[in-house]
Amino acid sequence: MAQARVANDEAHQTGEGPFWDPVRQQLLWVDIPRGLVFAGDLLEDGTIAIRERVQFPGTTGAVAVAEAGDWLVAGGQELLVRAADGSVTPGPRILPQDSGRRLNDGKPDPAGRYVVGSLDLEQRGEQSEVLVRVEDDGAVTLLDDDLTLSNGLGWTADGRRFYSVDTERSRIHMRSYDPETGEVGPRSVFVEVEGGHPDGMCLDAEEHLWVAVYGGGRVNRYSPDGTLVSAIEIPTALQTTCPAFAGPDLDTLVITTAAQNLDATQLAAQPDAGRIFTVKPGVRGLPQTLWNGALPGSPR
16 A cells, blocks of 8 residues: 655644545635634645634534535534635534534435534533535534534435444444435444544545544555455554545545644654655545535525
8 A cells, every 4th residue: 555645744733634635626625723724725745835824713523515616514513614715714613513523424415415413611521512415505413412422424425325434433334325315324334443432434436434533543445345455564663544545547645644632752653743644555535515505595
């Protein structure tokens, strides 16, 4: 397996959620605790040149983009819409403001509706984190309410199989999914990850899952039957957070990492913690569906 390289000098606290925008040929990603969304150019040599750093209030759990260029950002407890002209308006509130929780990883589903989960800021160890889908009219549909920490999401090419991560249980769930109606089938455990906790994920054109293993310094590749077939190791940044395929041919895997919560000794042992990495793994990714822009008050 090819070796990942550091893509630029930006040191993130918790880099997350790389999202390739094929319309504008740019990469978006976030630094969650700093409340930043980045936009950058993926260059031929695998480096990423940062074009924009956009500050939002509170945390930024994830970002998606619409055809017209509007961003949908998972803010602390509500969604935020940044129009192409830079103006920001609030979207639906997903979590109570005083809940001690925030929005975490999110992605558009095969129809462009937004699916997003939650994380407990107080780390109380409860099993009540949620995964929801925001419908075109702004209504919120509950998919799960018994998670320890809702994280990575992914769908197969036909949109009929849906994967989601429950991080603290080290599980990847699988269920059927109707891309038109959004109806989901019974949830089952697809795989239990060892040697760290599963975080963000994506799928490649062979419908294998690429899963960041937080604390394990790697991204695992699982076959459609759940077999671990390979891994990309990142020994200099063990808190790997999320992979995504990017570039005009979707042949570059972008991997974000985190430095948050590491002490001085750990940071010395992990000199690239918080950096963003790229690698060409020899397989192309599935295109990520764009956000359909269908929230009240948002242009479509």
